[in-house]
Amino acid sequence: MSRFVDRVKIDVVAGNGGHGCSSVHREKFKPLGGPDGGNGGHGGDVRLVVDPQVHTLLDFHFRPHARGTNGRPGEGGNRNGANGDELVLPVPDGTVVLDSRGQIVADMVGEGTEFIAAQGGRGGLGNAALASRARRAPGFALLGEPGEERELVLELKSVADVGLVGFPSAGKSSLVSVLSAAKPKIADYPFTTLTPNLGVVTAGSDVFTVADVPGLIPGASEGRGLGLEFLRHLERCAVLAHVVDCATLEPGRDPISDIDALEAELAAYKPALDADHSLGDLAHRPRIVVLNKVDIPEADELADLVEADIAERGWPVFRISAVAHKGLAELTFALAEMVREYRATQAKPVARRTVIRPKAVDQNEFTVVPDPAVEGGFIVRGARPERWIRQTQFDNDEAVGYLADRLNRLGVEDALVKNGAVPGASVTIGDVCFDWEPSTPTGEHVPLTGRGTDVRMERNDRVGAAERKVARAMRRQRADAESEDSLGWDGDLPDDDE
Ligand SMILES: Nc1nc2c(ncn2[C@@H]2O[C@H](COP(=O)(O)OP(=O)(O)OP(=O)(O)O)[C@@H](O)[C@H]2O)c(=O)[nH]1
Numbered sequence: 001m002s003r004f005v006d007r008v009k010i011d012v013v014a015g016n017g018g019h020g021c022s023s024v025h026r027e028k029f030k031p032l033g034g035p036d037g038g039n040g041g042h043g044g045d046v047r048l049v050v051d052p053q054v055h056t057l058l059d060f061h062f063r064p065h066a067r068g069t070n071g072r073p074g075e076g077g078n079r080n081g082a083n084g085d086e087l088v089l090p091v092p093d094g095t096v097v098l099d100s101r102g103q104i105v106a107d108m109v110g111e112g113t114e115f116i117a118a119q120g121g122r123g124g125l126g127n128a129a130l131a132s133r134a135r136r137a138p139g140f141a142l143l144g145e146p147g148e149e150r151e152l153v154l155e156l157k158s159v160a161d162v163g164l165v166g167f168p169s170a171g172k173s174s175l176v177s178v179l180s181a182a183k184p185k186i187a188d189y190p191f192t193t194l195t196p197n198l199g200v201v202t203a204g205s206d207v208f209t210v211a212d213v214p215g216l217i218p219g220a221s222e223g224r225g226l227g228l229e230f231l232r233h234l235e236r237c238a239v240l241a242h243v244v245d246c247a248t249l250e251p252g253r254d255p256i257s258d259i260d261a262l263e264a265e266l267a268a269y270k271p272a273l274d275a276d277h278s279l280g281d282l283a284h285r286p287r288i289v290v291l292n293k294v295d296i297p298e299a300d301e302l303a304d305l306v307e308a309d310i311a312e313r314g315w316p317v318f319r320i321s322a323v324a325h326k327g328l329a330e331l332t333f334a335l336a337e338m339v340r341e342y343r344a345t346q347a348k349p350v351a352r353r354t355v356i357r358p359k360a361v362d363q364n365e366f367t368v369v370p371d372p373a374v375e376g377g378f379i380v381r382g383a384r385p386e387r388w389i390r391q392t393q394f395d396n397d398e399a400v401g402y403l404a405d406r407l408n409r410l411g412v413e414d415a416l417v418k419n420g421a422v423p424g425a426s427v428t429i430g431d432v433c434f435d436w437e438p439s440t441p442t443g444e445h446v447p448l449t450g451r452g453t454d455v456r457m458e459r460n461d462r463v464g465a466a467e468r469k470v471a472r473a474m475r476r477q478r479a480d481a482e483s484e485d486s487l488g489w490d491g492d493l494p495d496d497d498e
């Protein structure tokens, strides 16, 4: 019997982005050749893709950790780092992806449907890409971002073509064992079967699967017995077959009341998944009734009594003995016929080739809230500010200055002022906490400084009138030089965000 795994917890980690490179072009007779550090490559995503060749989540059971490869760092000479390889994990059709809180994040139906389980980190820009009119030769580059890391639960709903519904010890496992090559555990105590087993049945040219699932008892829809677990397995079986024990000696049980009790449980079950699975409502799933154990004379008599009543409901009825191999051929062909009919009426689910992404957040949005842990402190939250923090090399003043400019342009500084932040206040963004110094003067034109430094970091030094005069003269010279400049910088700070 093929081992059948229909629920696994996995841990996916995308590749980290490569760091950008900070480098200066060197060539004979060209002492200051300009920045030529390349960008880091993006980290590889981890993607789940529906593959019709895959039928179980068994592989994930053995290998629950998946990692995309890291992007390569950029290099001098404008060489960009290679992107990391993405990791493609094939999953069976009908896999449902849940996050660690149990929320459904993707319902993967149809061949080729994809889901990005973890997004690779962006590569950092090299100093060549960061150059602008204001920073002609940046002495820093951006760091690559770490890849996303997530814990997910994969659940398989398309268990089989035929699902067996029955009280414990009705003979479900016995039936699967005689219909297919499967060898499930069979014993005369209830709840012998604890996890579903799958049997592959051949009837002429038809092949279909039968799920042997744990027994069901009244109250299952509220979690009694193996209850919900069991119903979850039946949720995606195309045909339901009631296996009825005609030889039970338990008081108060007979075939009709058994069927009624289990039908009530099916009706009370709230499917975990009301998304777009193609099988429709459990109540409308085609049914067949299998009266088992007719090798026992009393059971055979009882079957005689109830057969007509059940047939009145419009369900096909079969009398079999799993042990004595009676009535199996008729049952097999009837099931094959029902499965074939059901498949024909079902429109093939359309593959949603579009990649389902985690909920998009407005990139430009950020919030400033008081920090409950620090008196007078603030926390800034937002996709972009947090990303920029991760990209910053904090041991490089110029990189920190660039970060300050970006935050300022986004309006973080204004928002802090509006919220009553005073200079020196503790501000936390992402993992980093710093003392806020309003960066005035700020703006597009950062005075030219040494590489890896930013004047605003040494604001204590006063600039004398003489120095200002020299600087003005230099700027004028530079302006002249620029008119011959063929590089055509647009004067804006570059932005790496789409
Ligand atoms: N006489 C007779 N006994 C049967 C027949 N089918 C199954 N049994 C017996 O019934 C008992 C229970 O059979 P299982 O196949 O384990 O029943 P099950 O429905 O899978 O039970 P759970 O897994 O506990 O839900 C075993 O002792 C079987 O030998 C049958 O056709 N005739």
Ligand SMILES: [Mg+2]
Residues within 6 Å of the ligand: 172, 173, 174, 185, 186, 192, 193, 212, 213, 214
């Ligand atoms: Mg069983």
